Amino acid sequence: MTAIIHPDFSDRKTLEKYSSAYTLSDMEIFIFPDLFYPLVLANIMSPVIWRWRDDPWFSEIQRKNFISRANRIKQYIIDNYIFNLDLETWGLTDKDRETARFSDFFDTGLLRQSNALFGYEGDRYYFSIDIRRHFGLDKYDSGIIPYWKTETVEAMTAFRHKEHYTTGAGECVSLAALYAAAMFIIGGVPLEKIFMMATPLHSQNYIDEKEGLLTNNRRIMTKNMWFNGTSLSGKARRALENEKVTIVSHITGHIHTVYEKATINREAYVNFADKLNAFVKSPLTPAVFINFLRFKSEYKCLFQYHYLRAGSSLYITLDKLFEYEHSSKASMNEDTRARLLGEVDNEEFSLEPVPGRIMLNDVEKFLKKHLNSDLITIEEKFIKNFPTEQMECLKRMFADIGVFTVTKPHLPPDDRQYVQEVYPELKVSDSRDEIIGKIKDLAATSEMALLSLYAYREMDLTDWRPFVKAAIERNPVSHIPLEGKTADEIFEVIGHLKNKSIYDSGRMAQPDEVWNFGRGDGAEKAFLMAGAVIHNDPAASVIITLQGDNVILDCYGREYHFVTSKGHTRKISINRGVYSSQ
Secondary structure: OOOOOOOOOHHHHHHHHHHHHHEHHHHHHHHHHHHHHHHHHHHHOOHHHHHHHHHHHOOOOOHHHHHHHHHHHHHHHHHEEEEEEOOOOHHHOEEHHHHHHOHHHHOOOHHHHHHHHHOOOOHHHHHHHHHHHHHOOOOOOOOOOOOOOOOOOHHHHHHOOOOOOOOOEOOHHHHHHHHHHHHHHHOOHHHHEEEEEEEEEEEEEEHHHHOOOEEOEEEEEEEHHOOOHHHHHHHHHHEEEEEEEEOEEOEEEEEEEEOOOOOOOOHHHHHHHHHHHHOOOOOOHHHHHHHHHHHHHHHHEEEEEEEEEEOOEEEHHHHHHHHHOOOOOOOOOOOOOOHHHHHHHHHEEEEHHHHHHHHHHHHHHHHHHHHOOOHHHHHHHHHOOOOOOHHHHHHHHHHHHHHHHEOOOOOOOOOEEEOOOOOOOOOOOOHHHHHHHHHHHHHOOOOOHEEEEEEEHOOOOOOOOOHHHHHHHHHOOHHHHHOOOOOOHHHHHHHEEEOOEEEEEEOOOHHHHHHOOOOOOOHHHHHHHHHHHHHOOOOOOOEEEEOEEEEEEEEEEEEEEEEEEEEEEOOEHHHHHHEEEE
């Protein structure tokens, strides 16, 4: 068995970090950015995504080009996982409780840079709709916040066992980690090309391949899609347009908006920043201009289009043409414009130019001549070439064009203290067993590798105290239905849950995963019961003994027996917030 150097858990910060590898809430990842990429590596070690390779949907996928592979992965994720961000899944906590956890080693006021529910005010959209009402928190005291946890691929997949779900599910960080692992295992994209970005309200990935690709919740965005002017793209743009990127995480390490120390390879980070900035910037081409007008509908009223039909000159307002887009597969984009115009009824056209409207045909010719000009020059020449009574509207339009064509991501500055750390060097040609072997072998010298084993739930090679701490202190969902019940009653309720773990081999679920998905191995059920007993009576003392296929939970002088197939031999003592493991 590989020997693991266990951290010094007498240091409270270290214990909090490693226990957070099991719960991975958004605030925990903000404070411990070292946890971000280990979840990706845990998903890569998992057998779940490797089984996708056997699905006919991915047959001969390696023969396809990059975008085709990405689209295949996207569709598989859309079909099998939904976006989930409700309050019931992982329960509620409160600001004071969470900030108290970190107050000894972190300026908890900085949490406001991480989470809107702690006071962050970055994205104007969310605050215009009242963020607490948006998330359903308006019925609670203002100190109450969701305990949103990032799910492993096992937990995401297990949602199909939860009531009212027919597929897997996950929140945005979970989907980002799922995409990163899938792009590596299924898409054959090296981890060196996958960058994870966290903002206070969102998480997404940048894939440094071809012109670049963004994964955004369940969907993907190419550079062309970024500028296509659709409402879907508008939503995808919102985080980078309005929020700070608090963390960029990579196989080589991370960089954080708050911390001076960065472990990411500096050259890799600078290259990523350049590529991302190029991805979200475009010259004002005729196609981009059309997309802009689709995106900002208030400016359509400035333009009309000249159309030759059977040798006759016809004219139509642009707002009318965009109306036809809604019921057509064609659009005003150049490649399908003729088809769209062919669908327009004759009575929609005018035989004379519409007074006061600028001719779009002339604008497109103008833009083709000025492809290499900057936007200020284009605006000056545009105003001279296309005089209009709507001059103020035209100026507002160019201001909005500037925002549309150039997004400026608020990335962590690169003037950091870069500290090189050891990380697993994984290849797309590696087998799952080879990857697991590399990570295990490196765990003694690489904290990223070691944290990956904790996030992976590798119980045979990790200290159990962080797992126990997380299980007892940060699994509130099961507390409510078991609240006020005696130990006998709790044992009876848990006994009705299916005796099957969502994790393979000796890996173990946390109590709320057991409760949410209605299933768990006997060892997992014992921790679910322990958490419920201690929640009901904080002074209670619990001992859990695992031996062979038997688990014994001892509390109040009584023994409760469970059956396990995890194969662990352990004795866990839980007493007033002190956890010991033998």
